[in-house]
Amino acid sequence: MKCSICGNKNFKKFRYDFHTNKFNLKKLIKFFLIKIDFFIPNKLIKLKSISSRNRYGFSGFVNVCTDCGYGILDTIPTEKKLIKYYNLEYWNKRDSTVPKFKKLYKKNLRGLSQSLFSLEIIKKLKSNNLNFLDIGAAGAWAILNIRDKITEKTINLHTVEAGQVWGSYYQEAKINKVSDFFPFKSKIKYDYIHTSHWLEHVREIKSTLNWFRNNINKGGFIFVEVPNTEFNYWDRDIDDTPHIHFFTRKSLEKLFKNYNFEIVKMDVLGPSYLELNSKQPIHHNINPTGVYLRAIFKSK
Ligand SMILES: [Zn+2]
Numbered sequence: 001m002k003c004s005i006c007g008n009k010n011f012k013k014f015r016y017d018f019h020t021n022k023f024n025l026k027k028l029i030k031f032f033l034i035k036i037d038f039f040i041p042n043k044l045i046k047l048k049s050i051s052s053r054n055r056y057g058f059s060g061f062v063n064v065c066t067d068c069g070y071g072i073l074d075t076i077p078t079e080k081k082l083i084k085y086y087n088l089e090y091w092n093k094r095d096s097t098v099p100k101f102k103k104l105y106k107k108n109l110r111g112l113s114q115s116l117f118s119l120e121i122i123k124k125l126k127s128n129n130l131n132f133l134d135i136g137a138a139g140a141w142a143i144l145n146i147r148d149k150i151t152e153k154t155i156n157l158h159t160v161e162a163g164q165v166w167g168s169y170y171q172e173a174k175i176n177k178v179s180d181f182f183p184f185k186s187k188i189k190y191d192y193i194h195t196s197h198w199l200e201h202v203r204e205i206k207s208t209l210n211w212f213r214n215n216i217n218k219g220g221f222i223f224v225e226v227p228n229t230e231f232n233y234w235d236r237d238i239d240d241t242p243h244i245h246f247f248t249r250k251s252l253e254k255l256f257k258n259y260n261f262e263i264v265k266m267d268v269l270g271p272s273y274l275e276l277n278s279k280q281p282i283h284h285n286i287n288p289t290g291v292y293l294r295a296i297f298k299s300k
Contacts, residue, residue, distance in 0.1 A: 001063070004205065005255045008067035012234075016062050016073060017053075017241060019234045027237060049089075056085040058241045068254055069230055071246030076203060083181065085242065091163035099139065101172040106148075111141020113284035114196060114294070118142070118223055119149055121264055121296055122192055125219070128153050130191045133215075135160045135182050136198035140175055142223075143194050160184065183211045190216055194223045200243040209259040216299045222261065224252065228293040232273045252293055261297035269294060 002009055018027060030050055033040070037051035053059060057077030064071040077085070105111055122130075130153055134140045137159035147155045157175045159166075160182050170177050178184060182202070193216060202208045212222055227233075227240065230248040247255075253263050270290040271280050284292070 003065035003068060003070055004072070005070045005251050005258065006065060006068040008065050010066040011063040012066060014062050014064060014234050016058065016060060017239050018237050020237055022237070052089065053241045056081050056089070056242065062246060064234065064246065065251070068251040069248030070251035070255070071229060073244045076244055079203060082203060086162040091165055101169045105139055105141040105144040108139065108141035110196070110284060111139070111145055114142035114223065114225065115145035115149065117267070117294060118146060118221070118296060121221055122146060123150065125191050127191065130155050131158065131188055132156065132192045132194065133158045133160070133190045134194040136195065136201065137161045138163065138166065139169065140173070142196060144173060183207065186215050191220045192223070193220070196225045197227070199224055200226045200245045200247065203244065205245055205255065209255065213259050218299055220299045221264065222297045222299070224297070225292055225294045226252065228268055228291055231289040236273055236277060238273060247293060249293060252295060256297040260300050262300055264296040264298050266293065266295040268292070
């Protein structure tokens with residue numbers, strides 16, 4: 001086995017969701033719920049979200065490269081299982097969090113913070129008619145805020161989103177949904193691709209990067225925000241199903257470099273895992289041990 005990002009042959013193995021061997025009651029209850037999944041009715045949404053995870057394949061081990069720090073699930077769920085999961089489970093659990101449009105994106109703190117991160121860089125794009133794509137967009141909060149701030153150009157917003165609950169929201173926001181799932185065959189090339197907490201969910205990292213390569217205009221930008229697994233992540237039991245890939249600064253930069261993208265900017269931000277575990281509020285300020293990695297890459 002070789003690291004698909006840096007080629008290194010040495011790995012460390014961790015059990016997904018339960019990184020340490022420390023025993024505690026919460027862990028025991030989770031193991032137990034997974035065992036009795038069959039008996040738990042669907043309407044107990046919170047319990048079901050814990051008990052059903054193995055059914056979709058989000059279990060087993062993660063192999064973590066000892067050089068660049070990139071981690072990947074040992075056994076990746078089949079495409080069929082993933083589609084089923086995102087169709088049946090993911091948005092069902094989150095249905096109540098879907099806002100009615102009414103310009104609520106203006107108050108979405110993550111979207112606002114991401115839009116400010118990208119704004120000055122996007123302004124460098126020369127064309128007056130720009131196509132933006134948000135993959136795994138949900139409320140497309142960041143690109144909506146960006147469109148508001150660049151009034152001198154036409155910005156066409158496109159999304160890929162499996163959650164059907166966003167239909168009327170997109171209509172009101174004048175967003176063109178191009179596909180339920182990624183990858184899809186695109187008729188146009190994009191100037192800016194926004195992916196927020198999405199890349200860690202894809203099945204295949206190589207074909208994803210190839211898709212970016214083939215569907216972005218020369219000089220275009222790709223925004224990526226993913227969980228940062230560089231600091232303390234593997235020292236604690238962190239429950240973040242359904243992730244498949246695990247990134248560090250080094251691995252994320254190298255991955256894009258391998259596909260001829262240059263790094264424009266990268267920040268580490270947010271609370272630390274320690275603060276998250278002790279229920280401290282989420283923020284998006286720069287923090288050297290933060291749980292988020294945010295970057296922009298430019299297509300050469
Ligand atoms: Zn590596």
